[in-house]
Amino acid sequence: MVLRVAVVGSGPAGSCAAEVLAKAGIETYLFERKLDNAKPCGGAIPLCMVAEFDLPPHIIDRQVRQMKMISPSNIEVDIGQTLKPGEYIGMCRREVLDGFLRDRAEKLGAKLINGTVHKLEMPGLNTTDPYVLHYADHSSGSLEGEAKTLKVDLVIGADGANSRVAKAMDAGDYNYAIAFQERIRLPEDKMA
Ligand SMILES: Cc1cc2nc3c(=O)[nH]c(=O)nc-3n(C[C@H](O)[C@H](O)[C@H](O)COP(=O)(O)OP(=O)(O)OC[C@H]3O[C@@H](n4cnc5c(N)ncnc54)[C@H](O)[C@@H]3O)c2cc1C
Known part of the structure; x- marks a missing residue:
């Protein structure tokens, strides 16, 4: 059985996750509510x-x-x-960076859905039931969108600071976020 994964949000995190999943042959759905989103960001x-x-x-x-x-x-x-x-x-410019990463994930096989996820039904514990995403499909151009559902085996919440996915899975409240990057410089003679 092919694993189905929904990635909610196509900022840098979501699109990169979708790219990795698609490359691995996983059935990947990438949700984005606003394809021309220009996130307020220093860039x-x-x-x-x-x-x-x-x-x-x-x-x-x-x-x-x-x-x-x-x-x-x-x-x-x-x-x-x-x-x-x-x-x-x-x-x-974030709309350029985000658009590039999103398009690349799509070209590699992720199915891009222009939709707003507004509800996530969680499967019961110890079941193989799917997650059910309820979303408004904006592909016709309408802001309100058409109500649709999608069943998947896993959900990745990459929907930003006020993540609905995090709320649905009761991830808790955070007063702070930690971001880190580790870089180690090796001595030149060890680089070879
Ligand atoms: C003012 C400001 C300045 C910043 N400046 C910098 C900077 O200079 N350099 C830097 O590296 N970082 C900067 N940051 C931080 C950076 O913007 C974030 O770390 C980064 O955008 C996080 O990426 P992400 O993919 O996790 O989420 P986001 O970029 O927030 O992407 C989330 C995506 O999910 C979509 N989405 C949300 N909810 C739903 C839903 N229900 N259904 C479907 N789609 C949904 C959104 O439309 C969005 O496209 C700045 C942040 C702010 C606020």
């Missing part, structure tokens, strides 16, 4: 993301080499001072 991405996410050059709108950040308490940080020659901070 700064680290240089390493270009290679790691295999982004084409046109995704970078501006190559920033000098940037001063000033906190509300007037602490200043000159970001550009930490950059080495040839390095830059990539500034992108």
